[in-house]
Amino acid sequence: MIRALITDVEVLSPFHKRFTLAFEPLYADSWSHRPGQFVMLTVPMAGEVPISICSSPTRRGFVELTVREVGRKTGVLHRLSEGDVVGIRGPFGNGFPVERFKSMNVMLIAGGLGMAPLRSLLWYVLDRRELFGEIYLLYGTKSYQQVLYKDELKRLSSRKDVHCLFILDKLETQEDREWTPVEGLIPDLIDYVETDPERTCVAVCGPPVAYRFIVKKLLQRGFPKGNIFLSLERRMECGQGRCGNCQIGYKFTCKDGPVFSLLEEDLVPGML
Amino acid sequence: MRISWYLPETGLQDLVDSLSSFGRLAAPVRRGDGHVYEFVSSASDIDFNFTRTKLPPKKFLLPYKRMVGVYHPESMDYTPVGNEGGIVLLGVHPCDLHGIEVLARFFPELREKAFVVGVSCLPDEHCFCLDAGSAFAESALFDLFLVLLEGGFLLFVGSAKGIGVVEKLKGLIREATEEEIFLCRKFLEERTKLFRKRTLPLAGTSLLIEALYHSQVWEELSKDCLGCGTCTNVCPTCFCFASYDVPDIEGRKVKRVEFATSCQYPVHSLVAGGHYFRPSLSERFKHRYYHKLVGYTRQVGKAGCVGCGRCSFFCPVGIRMEEVLERLLYDQGVNHRC
Numbered sequence: 259m260i261r262a263l264i265t266d267v268e269v270l271s272p273f274h275k276r277f278t279l280a281f282e283p284l285y286a287d288s289w290s291h292r293p294g295q296f297v298m299l300t301v302p303m304a305g306e307v308p309i310s311i312c313s314s315p316t317r318r319g320f321v322e323l324t325v326r327e328v329g330r331k332t333g334v335l336h337r338l339s340e341g342d343v344v345g346i347r348g349p350f351g352n353g354f355p356v357e358r359f360k361s362m363n364v365m366l367i368a369g370g371l372g373m374a375p376l377r378s379l380l381w382y383v384l385d386r387r388e389l390f391g392e393i394y395l396l397y398g399t400k401s402y403q404q405v406l407y408k409d410e411l412k413r414l415s416s417r418k419d420v421h422c423l424f425i426l427d428k429l430e431t432q433e434d435r436e437w438t439p440v441e442g443l444i445p446d447l448i449d450y451v452e453t454d455p456e457r458t459c460v461a462v463c464g465p466p467v468a469y470r471f472i473v474k475k476l477l478q479r480g481f482p483k484g485n486i487f488l489s490l491e492r493r494m495e496c497g498q499g500r501c502g503n504c505q506i507g508y509k510f511t512c513k514d515g516p517v518f519s520l521l522e523e524d525l526v527p528g529m530l
Numbered sequence: 531m532r533i534s535w536y537l538p539e540t541g542l543q544d545l546v547d548s549l550s551s552f553g554r555l556a557a558p559v560r561r562g563d564g565h566v567y568e569f570v571s572s573a574s575d576i577d578f579n580f581t582r583t584k585l586p587p588k589k590f591l592l593p594y595k596r597m598v599g600v601y602h603p604e605s606m607d608y609t610p611v612g613n614e615g616g617i618v619l620l621g622v623h624p625c626d627l628h629g630i631e632v633l634a635r636f637f638p639e640l641r642e643k644a645f646v647v648g649v650s651c652l653p654d655e656h657c658f659c660l661d662a663g664s665a666f667a668e669s670a671l672f673d674l675f676l677v678l679l680e681g682g683f684l685l686f687v688g689s690a691k692g693i694g695v696v697e698k699l700k701g702l703i704r705e706a707t708e709e710e711i712f713l714c715r716k717f718l719e720e721r722t723k724l725f726r727k728r729t730l731p732l733a734g735t736s737l738l739i740e741a742l743y744h745s746q747v748w749e750e751l752s753k754d755c756l757g758c759g760t761c762t763n764v765c766p767t768c769f770c771f772a773s774y775d776v777p778d779i780e781g782r783k784v785k786r787v788e789f790a791t792s793c794q795y796p797v798h799s800l801v802a803g804g805h806y807f808r809p810s811l812s813e814r815f816k817h818r819y820y821h822k823l824v825g826y827t828r829q830v831g832k833a834g835c836v837g838c839g840r841c842s843f844f845c846p847v848g849i850r851m852e853e854v855l856e857r858l859l860y861d862q863g864v865n866h867r868c
Contacts, residue, residue: 261606302603303784305775307802328802345606466805493801495773495788500636502770503791503798505821508828527743527820528807 259300259345260285262321267339270324270406274371275336276312279321279344291315292353293379294461294489294517298497299323300345304334308494308512311349312374314381321346324374324406350497351516354379354487359459362485363391365451367472369398369444369464373406375489375516376463387419391458394451398425398444398464402433423447444468445475455481461517463489469530473520486520490529533696534706534714535685537676541702542683543573546620548698552645552691553616556590558583567619578621578678581654582840586766587619587626588633591640594763595789603777603784617644622672623651625838628664629766631671635830636769641671645691648675650717653725656839658852660722661730664836677714684714728856732833735855736823743820747861751854752815754847759792761841761849762818767826767834770798793817819854 266278281289296310313322327336338344356379364383368376383390395414399405405424415422424438425447440447444464460481462472469488476486492511495501504511507526509518523529537545549555557576559568565580567587601608622630627648634640648667659665667675673692677684684706687693696703706714742748762768772791777784791798794814799807808814826834835851842850 259601259606259608300601300606300775302606303775303777303781306773306786326802332802343604343606345601345608465803466801466807491801492807493799495771500769501772501788502793503772505817505825507820508825510829527740528813528817 259347262344262346264338264340264342264344265320270408271404273326273328273404274324274406275327276322276324276407277335277338277344279323279346280319281321281346286319289318289321291321291349291378293356293382294353294375295349295351295378296375296497296512296516297321297323297346297348298350298494299335300347301331301335301338302342302344304331306345306347306495307331307335308350308497310375310378310489310516312377314378314385316382316385324371324377326371348497350512352514354461354489354517356382359383360389361391363394363453363458365394365396365453365458365460367396367444367448367460367462367464369468369472370400370404371406372463372465372468372489373397376461377407379461384420392453393420394453395420395422396425396444396447396451397422398427398447400427402426402431402437405437421451423450443471445471448472448475448479455479455485458485460486461489462486466491473530483520483523487517488520488529489517490515492516533687534711535687535696535703536682536706536710537685537699537703538682541699542576544699544702545695546571546573546576548695549618549620549645549647552618553643555618555620556587557620567621576621578649578676581651581657582623582838582843584840584844585764586629586838586840587622587646588629588766588769590617590619591630591633591644592637592769592771592790595787597785598773598788599786601784601786603781608786613639613643616642618647619644620647621649621676622646623838624648624667624670625657625659625662625664625836626766627667627670627672628659628662628832628836629838632767632826632830632832632834632836633769634671635832646672646674648672648688650675650677650721652721654839655726656843656850657725657837658730658839659837660725661852662732662833662835662837665722665725677717679710679713679717684710730852730855731859732823732835732855735858736827736833738858739820740824742858743816747858748812748816751857752812754849755794755811755815756847757794757796757811757814758846759794760844760846762792762794763790764840764844765834766836766838766840767822768792772797793821 262279265280268276299309300306309323312324366376425440429441492504494504497512499510499513556567557570558565560577565583599610672688675686770791771788773788775784822834
């Protein structure tokens with residue numbers, strides 16, 4: 259476990275905060291990760307939680323974690339501020355196979371907090387823009403209030419080299435309607451994308467219930483299973499394939515995942 | 531090279547004493563109507579006349595509740611603890627030797643930590659180690675192995691550390707005679723006859739479990755299960771744990787504690803936000819069979835069931851592993867009963 263200093267805390271929504279962490283020089287120099295990897299974050303005195311990294315490895319010198327306040331440990335974390343310290347182990351997991359995405363179109367499908375791990379991939383493909391074809395970002399949340407990285411995504415929407423499509427469960431407020439004209443669930447958004455499925459790699463991260471519907475829609479649209487990559491969530495206590503909680507079939511989500519190819523679904527029961 | 535030696539019964543205390551250099555010694559002790567592994571110092575407390583202990587020897591290797599480290603909340607300096615000092619396990623049946631081997635493949639540090647002395651056993655109606663491929667010590671890790679004979683032990687050496695112990699006991703032990711080796715063979719033959727006559731093709735069963743993963747049959751098989759987790763707690767190879775941090779009263783030091791959990795509990799698959807990945811009892815029931823017979827094999831190359839019979843013996847509603855597997859086979863029209 260290494261010590262990390264909280265250098266910035268940004269409130270993203272009433273439930274979400276983004277923590278920027280810096281390491282002591284010794285560790286900062288040796289730190290590297292792949293988009294889609296996660297860390298085991300020790301909240302001092304409260305305990306350890308697995309959190310995915312939301313910053314891209316192309317931006318070095320700091321690590322960003324987006325955390326929703328949802329339980330005891332994340333509750334304590336949310337009360338920490340700039341200058342406080344936390345412990346970090348990792349990075350763990352396989353991350354997205356970004357080499358595989360090369361010269362392909364890239365479609366990111368994020369639901370809710372699933373935007374956090376995909377933000378790492380998003381900035382990776384944007385910072386290496388020349389390696390990839392068209393880039394699509396599909397992002398669905400309950401309401402505008404829950405949208406993460408609002409300013410950043412608004413700036414992205416005006417960029418010509420990335421297609422941003424947003425959806426909200428219900429368009430209720432003026433803010434909601436200004437954010438997006440589209441109402442519905444995240445799989446509905448896939449219909450708005452005109453792309454050659456064979457030439458497109460898809461990265462999906464969303465709430466557990468959403469995968470089945472997203473995958474169904476993708477397969478209907480003709481995306482090959484080998485092009486679909488899912489970042490999955492399971493209970494984790496160790497990050498190293500020891501605690502046993504994160505097993506999907508015979509795979510450890512922490513070690514063999516958290517990113518799985520949809521091809522693995524036939525071999526690994528209980529994935530979706 | 532494995533050489534067989536003979537140790538007279540009176541030499542057991544000397545064996546116990548000579549093993550003390552490897553760490554604290556735990557051995558089977560009679561408690562109430564059963565046996566448990568306990569720390570002992572006197573050979574007279576040890577009772578080798580047992581079929582199965584309540585908890586497997588993993589209770590010393592991966593204690594059910596263990597402090598694994600300490601950190602200071604300001605410096606976040608983390609110091610691992612709990613790996614100092616070895617442990618001697620004296621009187622481990624072949625099934626549990628294989629259980630230790632399986633655990634050591636997940637937790638390699640256990641190999642260094644434990645000095646293991648196996649002991650011969652006789653099966654009861656719950657044992658199916660012969661079908662599970664763990665009825666003999668040969669293919670498992672052990673340092674010494676004792677076969678109980680009239681008036682003494684036939685002692686087999688299984689590791690370099692074991693040779694060292696034999697060297698130390700030179701005055702007490704001698705090489706086994708032809709006759710003693712013959713008696714040992716005879717004992718093993720008689721032992722084999724005591725196993726249940728039906729054989730259970732465990733390897734074939736694991737294929738079936740995979741094939742039937744999405745079948746409705748599990749609903750039926752798990753209908754009596756209470757989800758109490760006894761089976762996983764008494765299992766010699768189950769290792770799932772949860773971890774939590776305990777600060778001291780002044781908040782200057784925080785202990786990290788791991789404790790055994792069970793895949794039979796809903797919390798095992800619960801994630802932040804309240805989603806359960808295995809919400810139903812039948813899914814959790816199925817997961818145990820899948821992990822034991824398919825998962826372990828893929829993860830560490832050795833099945834997670836060693837046929838010790840504890841889960842069947844201690845199950846409060848009498849669910850028996852071998853019966854569940856037999857029913858799986860039977861439902862598929864595989865009639866292997868001869």
